[in-house]
Amino acid sequence: MSRLVLRKRSRRRSPVDGQAASANVNAFLSTIKKLSPSWKATIPLAALIVLVTGSTAAAQELSEIESLQVGLDTLWVLIAGVLVFFMNAGFGMLETGFCRQKNAVNILAKNLVVFALSTIAYWFIGWGLMFGDGNAFFGTQGVFFLSGADNSPLTGDAYEGVYSAINWTGVPLAAKFFFQLVFAGTAATIVSGAVAERIKFIDFVLFSLLLVGIAYPITGHMVWGGGLVASWGFWDFAGSTVVHAVGGWAALMGAAFLGPRIGKYNDDGTPNALPG
Numbered sequence: 133m134s135r136l137v138l139r140k141r142s143r144r145r146s147p148v149d150g151q152a153a154s155a156n157v158n159a160f161l162s163t164i165k166k167l168s169p170s171w172k173a174t175i176p177l178a179a180l181i182v183l184v185t186g187s188t189a190a191a192q193e194l195s196e197i198e199s200l201q202v203g204l205d206t207l208w209v210l211i212a213g214v215l216v217f218f219m220n221a222g223f224g225m226l227e228t229g230f231c232r233q234k235n236a237v238n239i240l241a242k243n244l245v246v247f248a249l250s251t252i253a254y255w256f257i258g259w260g261l262m263f264g265d266g267n268a269f270f271g272t273q274g275v276f277f278l279s280g281a282d283n284s285p286l287t288g289d290a291y292e293g294v295y296s297a298i299n300w301t302g303v304p305l306a307a308k309f310f311f312q313l314v315f316a317g318t319a320a321t322i323v324s325g326a327v328a329e330r331i332k333f334i335d336f337v338l339f340s341l342l343l344v345g346i347a348y349p350i351t352g353h354m355v356w357g358g359g360l361v362a363s364w365g366f367w368d369f370a371g372s373t374v375v376h377a378v379g380g381w382a383a384l385m386g387a388a389f390l391g392p393r394i395g396k397y398n399d400d401g402t403p404n405a406l407p408g
Contacts, residue, residue, distance in 0.1 A: 253345035322379030
């Protein structure tokens, strides 16, 4: 009798369970329909990521999982670097709006060329001065041409190289270099707006090479490279000192040396509105 009762009860519950499941499905489909087309397009991608990562974690060995982690970390570092790189486009538009129409091309050209030249300067000497092992003020190993030995992405006791200040980031050396490069170029771009319409093109190019190749890396070594300021327990999480303060100090000195734009002030010190 107990078996019969259980069977009858299970038969009575099955329609209810089916109705509940059907209600859940309908609610899910209704939610999907309310989503915008852009969100709907991400659903297959999200499902694919879940399936791939889930099957990978279950089937692969630990070393392969670590390789996947390094790959994803590297991808994220590159994406973050690209976003910082596009800050220069924003700086270019901001500075163009502050200048007269006749100088718009000059401003945009400076923001474009300065990043290319910053890449050369930072690759040639800047990176080594900033992150190479050395003294409290600048690096002395692996200084030129990004030539120092580095077995990234190994970290901790497994690390062997001359960039020990940045060995805690488990991504390849090229990714580290790119991420730091875009910040170095940003520091030079900050100065561009402060000296707009007051400096010759070639003079700004030479200044940018010195800033990115020498001045910026020395400050960066003292803060991010394990140098003097870092030994005091100082932390700069997002470049407020290394990037923006250095760029701001350089911009202030440039504006002080060059003075105001021609025609901005009268002899008695009263300002004039410059036409666009």
